[in-house]
Amino acid sequence: MGMTLTEKILARHAGKSRVEAGENIWVDVDVLMTHDVCGPGTIGIFKEHFGKNARVWNREKVVIIPDHYIFTADEKAHRNVDILREFVKEQNLPYYYDVGGEKYKGVCHIALPEEGHTRPGEILFGTDSHTCTAGAFGEFATGIGNTDAGFILGTGKLWVKVPATMRFVFEGKLPPYLMAKDLILWIIGDIGVDGAVYRAMEFAGEGVESLNIEERMTLCNMVIEAGGKNGVIEPDDVTIRFVKSKTSKPFEVVKNDSDAHYHSERVYKTSALEPVVAKPHSPDNRALVREVEGTPLTRAYIGSCTGGKITDFLAAAKILKGRTVKIDTFIVPATTEVDHKLDQEKVGGQTLREIFVKAGAKIGDASCAACLGGPKDTFGRLNSTEVCISSTNRNFPGRMGSKEAQVYLASPYTVAASAVEGKITDPRKFL
Amino acid sequence: MKKIIRGKCYVVGDNIDTDQIIPAQYLTYNPAILEERKMFGRFAMNGLPDKSRGLPLGNIPFVKEGSEKSEYTILIAGKNFGCGSSREHASICLQESGIEGCIAEFYSRIFFRNSVNGGYLIPFETEVRLIDKVKTGDELEINLERHEMKDLTTGKVFPLKPIGEVLPIIEAGDVFKYAKEQGMMPS
Incomplete structure (x- = not known):
């Protein structure tokens, strides 16, 4: 039996020829992202467990994007950005998008693809639940806490449980009054805020293929609102063109096997849906x-x-x-x-x-x-x-x-x- | 690792998200700084609407105004506890407030991982809908080896699911101690 796109990416990063849903594995991490709310705690945990003078496992793979509490008079919020700044300097990290300068970006999940940090076939962890947004680029991306992020900073690895994949197919292009937001709210309304706990959610069909990359990001972004571990869309020309316009780093496109096993499949006719x-x-x-x-x-x-x-x-x-x-x-x-x-x-x-x-x-x-x-x-x-x-x-x-x-x-x-x-x-x- | 957890329980409903466990306005405190970490205890469960604060009656504060510790040791929740944001502050605030164990029907994935990997509290699961069976303030006893919880107030005993595959991490203390035991990290 074949594997889903999510299973294939996880298997490759665990050095295994195959994995099955429910299995616990250790994977190698391609990118770790953190921000101003969870970065200071993550850095604290990293230093506590790996030592005051510890170095991150790979400075090219750490991305720090302050975005949450920026335009506020709150002094602790500014102090937290200072902690990020100091860590970036100490570790000589190349991918930091500082507040108050030309490099400042804003919301991490949108900044990541703009800056070329989201690539098909990779594994991205981030200290934010909406890290799942990057599944739109055909990668495994999910949110984690400070402890897991601190562990990755020191080791470059994390244990994960391989999720079963729920497949959602949208037949037909979207009518002009619908947006990806309507599609995902429709799904969450059907399966509930706990409908995908510990599972991957994959989106497919002409309705999804006809969406631009940003609309695909909206779909994957909200899988966490159904409890999903990751959202994912098989890469196509739209994906590859976008990613190549943002980065020259090599990547490997991973697709579903034709005989992959899914947890379930739901099919929607987009013409039957309405704004919700x-x-x-x-x-x-x-x-x-x-x-x-x-x-x-x-x-x-x-x-x-x-x-x-x-x-x-x-x-x-x-x-x-x-x-x-x-x-x-x-x-x-x-x-x-x-x-x-x-x-x-x-x-x-x-x-x-x-x-x-x-x-x-x-x-x-x-x-x-x-x-x-x-x-x-x-x-x-x-x-x-x-x-x-x-x-x-x-x-x-x-x-x-x-x-x-x-x-x-x-x-x-x-x-x-x-x-x-x-x-x-x-x-x-x-x- | 403690085999018995005993104390008063605080009961909440289904789909309690991390914004209700620790509202975003308090996330400017840095849990890596001891003085600030204590503040998470003070504001734990601060986002619950009044009617959801301590079931079945509601309007029961989890932490008394001005205090950093809760009088409750065990949290009882319904489905999907800890959903929403990935903030580890949610697990941390419960530990800081004095919670040692939580029993829910099931958890959101990230909250479960954070609680186990950080060693903050033990996330027990049960097939019983406990939120209809125990009341905020009941004295409970969790027996980890027998996979059961006894309501000392009513005398009723309820089965818990075995902890399962994450037990070695809980027994080690946290994911770092576990990784050291496994030789993945230098000790």
Whole structure:
């Protein structure tokens, strides 16, 4: 019997000819990523167990991207970035994207591919649950804690349990009113926030093949919201072209064996799907937009690793062009590169930035910002009883700040349409 | 490794995510600094909405205002405990607050790994829906060798799943001690 793409990548990195789901193996790590929230703890654990003067196992394989608590007056947040800076200097690490300079990037999961750190066939671990985003590049990528990251810094290895793969097939190209966010919210609504615990989620079919690389990232990004270990999409020309445009490092494309064994398969006809939201307070609390249409809102938010890429802002701009928002609307580009593109990309002759400013939206600096609440002075944070519609990833109580607030998750189309009306609105009205 | 864990329990529901266990605003404290690490005990379970704080009644604080330790030793949870973010601060805050063992139907993968590999607390699993059977404040006793939990308040005994494949790491103390035993790291 053959192996899935996930099993093949894990087997190769364990020096084995084959592995099976459920097996525990030690794998060699290609890239370890950390950021300002988990980096200081990781560095502390590394030094505690490998010694004050220890060196990281391979300086070319460590990537450090401060992105969480950047634009805040919180002194400890700045201190944490200083800890990263000092470690980078001490270890002479080449891939560090410092705050306050030209190298600053913003959200790690979007910065990684922009800087060429995501490559097919590799293993990427990161101290952030949305590290699974990089499965869009045909690699094994998953989130870990400080201890595992500290262990990798010293050894370059980690034990993993090989996950069984759940396969999700989307038949037919996407109708113009749907985005990848609708597809993944649809799946999570079906299988629940624990529906993929300890499993890989693979996305396939014409609906997925027809998505650009950023939309594929959105799909893989939210597998963690179903408890998935990793999300993955078999690499094709779209993937390879993107990766080669970002890095000259060699990589090996890994594909599924034709007789691979899957845990399960679900098939969706994209023409039968509609725009959806996840209602408060769980990403699996799915409703059709038209079922909750008219629900009053006080805020709209477009940003984060899930919904703050240029594709997301192009979608929002299509709806916001020539219109004004009725509620506080926050726009947060994931990275400085996305921020820069707001001035380059145009819809109907106007730049995205012009469209957003004219619509009355507030535009923040590239970072994770209010997706996870953060310090009290974070841009866009929900500090009270706001009812927010958001292109982000999670809406458990208190996720975006106050636990009194309510968050509806939706596609950038739906968020923009709802911002214009001040209540939940089906984007088909404007498309 | 302790074979018996005894103490009062605190009961929470299904899908308690790490933002409820330790809200993101407290993540600026660095767990590698002893003074700051204590703060995680103070804010443990601080993100739970009032009705979810200590089932079945709710509105029961996990840690009393101003304290860094909880009066509870054992945490009882439903399904998918610790889902959401990968923050190890979630396992750390429970250990800092004084939790020694947790019993859930199952855990989110990253929380489970963090708890075991970091040696913070033992994540027991059970097929019994304990959150309907025990109450916050009940005195419990977990017997690791017999794979069972006894509710000393009611006298009822419940089976736990054997710890299974991660037992060697728990017995060693954490993943570093385990790796040293296995000769993967110099001791």
